[in-house]
Amino acid sequence: MVSRIGIHESVEAIFPANALRESLADVEPDVRVVTSDDLAAVDALVTFVYEDAFRDAGLEWIHSVQAGVDRFPLDELDAAGIRLTNSTGTHGDSVGETVAGYMLSFARRLHEHRGKQTRGEWAWPAHDAPFTVDGSSLCVVGLGTLGRGIAMRADALGVDVVGVKRTPLPVDHVNEVYPATDLHEAIADAKFVALAVPLTDDTRHLIGPAELDAMRDDAVLVNVARGDVVDQDALVDGLRDGRLAGAALDVFETEPLPADSPLWEMDEVIVTPHAAAANRDYPERMATLVRENVRRLASGDRLANLVV
Numbered sequence: 001m002v003s004r005i006g007i008h009e010s011v012e013a014i015f016p017a018n019a020l021r022e023s024l025a026d027v028e029p030d031v032r033v034v035t036s037d038d039l040a041a042v043d044a045l046v047t048f049v050y051e052d053a054f055r056d057a058g059l060e061w062i063h064s065v066q067a068g069v070d071r072f073p074l075d076e077l078d079a080a081g082i083r084l085t086n087s088t089g090t091h092g093d094s095v096g097e098t099v100a101g102y103m104l105s106f107a108r109r110l111h112e113h114r115g116k117q118t119r120g121e122w123a124w125p126a127h128d129a130p131f132t133v134d135g136s137s138l139c140v141v142g143l144g145t146l147g148r149g150i151a152m153r154a155d156a157l158g159v160d161v162v163g164v165k166r167t168p169l170p171v172d173h174v175n176e177v178y179p180a181t182d183l184h185e186a187i188a189d190a191k192f193v194a195l196a197v198p199l200t201d202d203t204r205h206l207i208g209p210a211e212l213d214a215m216r217d218d219a220v221l222v223n224v225a226r227g228d229v230v231d232q233d234a235l236v237d238g239l240r241d242g243r244l245a246g247a248a249l250d251v252f253e254t255e256p257l258p259a260d261s262p263l264w265e266m267d268e269v270i271v272t273p274h275a276a277a278a279n280r281d282y283p284e285r286m287a288t289l290v291r292e293n294v295r296r297l298a299s300g301d302r303l304a305n306l307v308v
């Protein structure tokens with residue numbers, strides 16, 4: 001049973017820490033906003049970043065406000081007896097809508113019009129550039145919370161959706177599910193390829209030169225997973241050489257994206273600042289997860305979204 005929950009100040013990168021504290025006013029443990037200097041005062045921590053000090057602070061439980069936990073040293077936390085939970089299950093709608101937006105932007109040339117607007121330019125796109133997403137095709141790589149949220153919205157827009165997952169069982173709104181070993185076949189016919197896998201040893205540089213070659217020349221790569229899932233240098237080369245038509249990127253090998261990255265300047269690249277899941281309801285969604293796990297801790301049940 002935890003009696004004092006700290007909300008690490010790092011969550012401010014995503015939402016106001018006090019909004020989460022207020023949303024958790026009804027839970028029994030004391031909830032306070034803390035810095036890394038206050039860790040001794042709490043026995044559980046809700047956080048955006050990971051710092052080594054967390055491991056040695058006598059915490060019982062850490063909750064990541066992100067779904068991805070690739071920055072957390074899972075083995076070390078396990079060895080230290082610290083339970084880690086994540087926020088998967090909460091971003092399917094927000095990220096799904098963001099990816100639908102990217103696809104519609106490429107099809108209807110909205111990013112091109114917006115670029116011209118900033119220059120006061122009144123000009124149609126090239127006659128053969130616009131298309132409708134209705135009748136186009138998408139391969140979603142990773143069919144968990146994010147991938148399903150993407151697939152459902154794409155299906156509603158009339159897109160032919162296929163997907164890839166480790167265990168290739170049927171998934172609603174996905175016409176064909178491929179195993180990870182058939183990635184090249186799965187992406188070969190897709191106008192859009194959307195990445196929604198966790199970053200692991202298996203998925204680091206999942207998309208590199210060979211996969212870019214396997215994709216259509218007019219394909220658009222969407223990455224809402226983690227930057228390192230894509231070999232970013234190979235992607236830049238592929239975009240320059242016309243081996244694919246464009247990319248919508250929410251995540252990058254280095255974040256923030258460095259000012260000298262060529263990706264900033266490419267007309268057919270949409271850059272968003274790791275904000276695909278941004279949502280004004282974020283603190284309330286985190287409160288729901290934390291509240292449920294406070295209840296489970298009290299009753300001795302297995303924690304929801306337990307990673308280690």
Ligand code: NDP
Nearest residue numbers: 067068088142143144145146165166167180197198224277
């Ligand atoms: P889930 O755990 O719900 O789903 C992960 C999916 O990836 C599963 O379908 C899994 O397959 C599949 N998968 C795992 N490894 C492989 C592989 N090697 N090849 C093919 N498929 C694989 O995670 P979420 O959907 O919640 O999140 C996914 C990732 O997206 C997070 O880890 C995070 O890094 C990122 N993310 C980014 C956000 C943003 O703001 N841009 C927001 C939220 C998450 P199977 O079902 O067979 O196990």
